[in-house]
Structure formats: structure tokens, C-alpha cells
Amino acid sequence: MTTLAWTRRRADELIGAHLERWSFDFDHARTRVGCCHYGDRRITLSRHLVLYLTAPEVDQALLHEIAHALVGAKAGHGPAWRKQAARLGYTGRRTIPVPDARRQARWAARCPRGHEYLRHRRPSGKAYCSICAKAGEWHLLRFEDRR
Ligand SMILES: [Zn+2]
Numbered sequence: 001m002t003t004l005a006w007t008r009r010r011a012d013e014l015i016g017a018h019l020e021r022w023s024f025d026f027d028h029a030r031t032r033v034g035c036c037h038y039g040d041r042r043i044t045l046s047r048h049l050v051l052y053l054t055a056p057e058v059d060q061a062l063l064h065e066i067a068h069a070l071v072g073a074k075a076g077h078g079p080a081w082r083k084q085a086a087r088l089g090y091t092g093r094r095t096i097p098v099p100d101a102r103r104q105a106r107w108a109a110r111c112p113r114g115h116e117y118l119r120h121r122r123p124s125g126k127a128y129c130s131i132c133a134k135a136g137e138w139h140l141l142r143f144e145d146r147r
């Protein structure tokens with residue numbers, strides 16, 4: 001997992017190495033990781049989703065968008081973009097996978113029998129494994145902050 005501060009440093013580094021007069025910012029998207037804003041020469045990444053990416057995944061997302069910036073909007077994800085992206089070291093696909101719910105959940109607990117529970121918000125009060133409870137075993141769930 002990464003931090004916003006790290007992501008911004010890394011973005012400035014990569015954009016500085018490959019582009020001229022382009023800037024970086026965060027956006028609030030939840031359904032896509034990155035975006036290339038050709039008009040105002042800006043690359044943005046989702047402040048929500050980058051937190052669930054590994055450092056190499058952030059690099060890949062940035063290279064994907066930098067390739068867009070280099071070849072222009074008309075190229076789309078066509079051959080020119082693919083060639084440029086590969087030259088930069090991008091190994092992913094035409095779309096950057098959005099981290100799934102499992103990776104996005106901040107709180108996780110596992111009962112002694114291995115049943116996993118995920119929560120987006122800090123769980124309040126006591127919770128027991130509901131699967132084991134059906135069999136008459138009461139295992140208290142201890143949620144850990146994965147961030
Ligand atoms: Zn793209």
C-alpha cells in the first residue's frame with residue numbers, strides 16, 4: 001500500500017522525466033484509477049484508489065497516463081499508444097484494474113477456522129463469526145486496520 005505523499009513524489013518524478021509542462025494532481029474518482037487531461041496538461045490519479053495499490057502498480061498507472069500524454073487523445077489505446085506505453089515500461093492492459101472490494105476493505109478479521117470478514121469502516125462493538133455461530137461455536141472477531 002502507498003501513501004498520497006509518496007504517490008505525488010513519484011508522479012512528479014516520472015512526469016518530470018518524460019513530459020514537459022505537465023502537472024500532477026489527485027482526483028476523487030472511484031471507478032477508474034487514472035486520467036489524462038489533455039486540455040490542461042495534467043495527469044490525475046484517484047486519491048481513494050491509489051491507497052490500495054502497491055508501489056509498482058502506481059508506477060504502472062502513471063506510465064499508462066504518461067503514454068496517453070505523449071501520443072495525444074486521438075491515439076486512444078491504439079497501436080501508437082501501445083508502442084509508446086511499452087517503450088516506457090508499461091506492461092499492463094488498455095485499462096488499469098480498479099482494486100477490488102477485497103483489497104479496498106480497510107478492516108479485516110479472520111476467525112480461528114479461517115472465515116474472513118471485511119469492513120470499510122471501523123467495526124463498533126463485538127462481532128462473532130456468523131458461520132461458526134451456526135455450529136454453536138462463538139469466535140470473537142478481532143478486526144485489524146490494514147492501512
Ligand atoms: Zn488509458
Ligand SMILES: [Zn+2]
Nearest residue numbers: 111115129132
Ligand atoms: Zn468462523
